[in-house]
Amino acid sequence: MTFNYLSKHRSVLIYGASLAALLFLMKWLEWHFIIVNYAFELYAGFIAVIFTGLGIWLALKLSKPKTTIVTVEKELLISSDTFILNEAALTETGLSRRELEVLQLMAGGLSNQEIAEKLFVSLNTIKTHSSNVFEKLEVQRRTQAVEKAKRLSLIP
Amino acid sequence: MTFNYLSKHRSVLIYGASLAALLFLMKWLEWHFIIVNYAFELYAGFIAVIFTGLGIWLALKLSKPKTTIVTVEKELLISSDTFILNEAALTETGLSRRELEVLQLMAGGLSNQEIAEKLFVSLNTIKTHSSNVFEKLEVQRRTQAVEKAKRLSLIP
DNA sequence: TTCAAAATCACCCTAAAGTATGAGGGTTTA
DNA sequence: TAAACCCTCATACTTTAGGGTGATTTTGAA
Numbered sequence: 001m002t003f004n005y006l007s008k009h010r011s012v013l014i015y016g017a018s019l020a021a022l023l024f025l026m027k028w029l030e031w032h033f034i035i036v037n038y039a040f041e042l043y044a045g046f047i048a049v050i051f052t053g054l055g056i057w058l059a060l061k062l063s064k065p066k067t068t069i070v071t072v073e074k075e076l077l078i079s080s081d082t083f084i085l086n087e088a089a090l091t092e093t094g095l096s097r098r099e100l101e102v103l104q105l106m107a108g109g110l111s112n113q114e115i116a117e118k119l120f121v122s123l124n125t126i127k128t129h130s131s132n133v134f135e136k137l138e139v140q141r142r143t144q145a146v147e148k149a150k151r152l153s154l155i156p
Numbered sequence: 157m158t159f160n161y162l163s164k165h166r167s168v169l170i171y172g173a174s175l176a177a178l179l180f181l182m183k184w185l186e187w188h189f190i191i192v193n194y195a196f197e198l199y200a201g202f203i204a205v206i207f208t209g210l211g212i213w214l215a216l217k218l219s220k221p222k223t224t225i226v227t228v229e230k231e232l233l234i235s236s237d238t239f240i241l242n243e244a245a246l247t248e249t250g251l252s253r254r255e256l257e258v259l260q261l262m263a264g265g266l267s268n269q270e271i272a273e274k275l276f277v278s279l280n281t282i283k284t285h286s287s288n289v290f291e292k293l294e295v296q297r298r299t300q301a302v303e304k305a306k307r308l309s310l311i312p
Numbered sequence: 313t314t315c316a317a318a319a320t321c322a323c324c325c326t327a328a329a330g331t332a333t334g335a336g337g338g339t340t341t342a
Numbered sequence: 343t344a345a346a347c348c349c350t351c352a353t354a355c356t357t358t359a360g361g362g363t364g365a366t367t368t369t370g371a372a
Contacts, residue, residue, distance in 0.1 A: 051204040055211020096318060109300030124321050143299060144265030252348060280351050
């Protein structure tokens with residue numbers, strides 16, 4: 001902002017200085033070569049061209065850039081695969097780390113036996129865990145547990 | 157494009173005409189009031205100011221608007237709840253209408269007994285259907301069936 | 313160090329799920 | 343009309359899931 005204002009002022013000053021300088025040049029020429037009379041039109045044309053250029057330069061310098069804002073809407077796919085665990089729901093349900101782990105494998109379609117093998121624990125342990133999961137999620141079956149867990153964003 | 161070019165041309169023509177007219181005016185003034193000698197600076201200043209203005213006008217007329225492209229990313233939720241059944245996958249798996257129906261209820265977390273009651277058929281019928289579903293989806297358990305069905309967009 | 317969860321495992325029992333086979337009745341299609 | 347599905351149901355059997363109880367060991371925080 002401040003820079004813009006300064007540059008604006010400088011441009012005007014430079015323009016004024018140029019005008020003054022040219023007039024002095026004219027005066028000087030008038031006294032040294034008496035050609036004012038028979039070449040007035042030439043001088044006028046010369047000044048006209050010069051100051052037209054100056055005007056153009058001034059205008060370009062001072063004019064605010066005409067900005068055409070083109071709004072391009074860009075589609076952003078959300079949610080699709082950006083999974084963020086719902087910490088709030090997790091703490092509210094009171095699911096432990098291990099229980100969440102079992103729940104995830106459950107959602108993957110694994111049987112309790114397969115989960116047990118994957119986690120290197122006994123089948124009974126998984127049964128205990130899954131029972132706890134059902135209780136904490138307030139459901140009766142694993143399919144319901146998976147469905148609810150997905151709704152709560154506990155699993156992708 | 158063509159309009160722009162024409163307008164450009166017209167501006168240049170107007171500028172040239174103005175210049176010529178001013179020179180003629182000068183000439184006329186020179187002949188009618190012999191004030192050329194003692195007011196040369198005044199004339200020069202006059203011409204300078206006039207053509208500065210002309211230059212500014214020209215520049216503003218000719219300068220192309222600077223186009224700034226602003227990309228605005230607009231979040232668009234897609235898919236989230238716009239479910240479209242994957243007909244291709246449906247025909248490929250060879251699932252019948254009833255089997256798909258059972259699959260949907262299965263995904264809702266219903267037990268076979270509940271599905272049977274909802275569809276007013278016997279538990280055995282649902283067992284048969286679900287067995288067929290598992291076979292056609294090439295899975296062993298209902299949780300796997302639900303998972304695969306969702307992947308194939310057979311169910312929301 | 314102590315105490316409370318959390319994790320582990322074992323039994324027992326019931327319920328639900330899944331497999332296999334057969335069979336009757338309905339619709340569609342070559 | 344026969345073949346090919348589809349829907350229905352039954353019976354019998356096996357497997358898996360789930361509920362209940364109790365116990366031991368780990369672990370993390372006060």
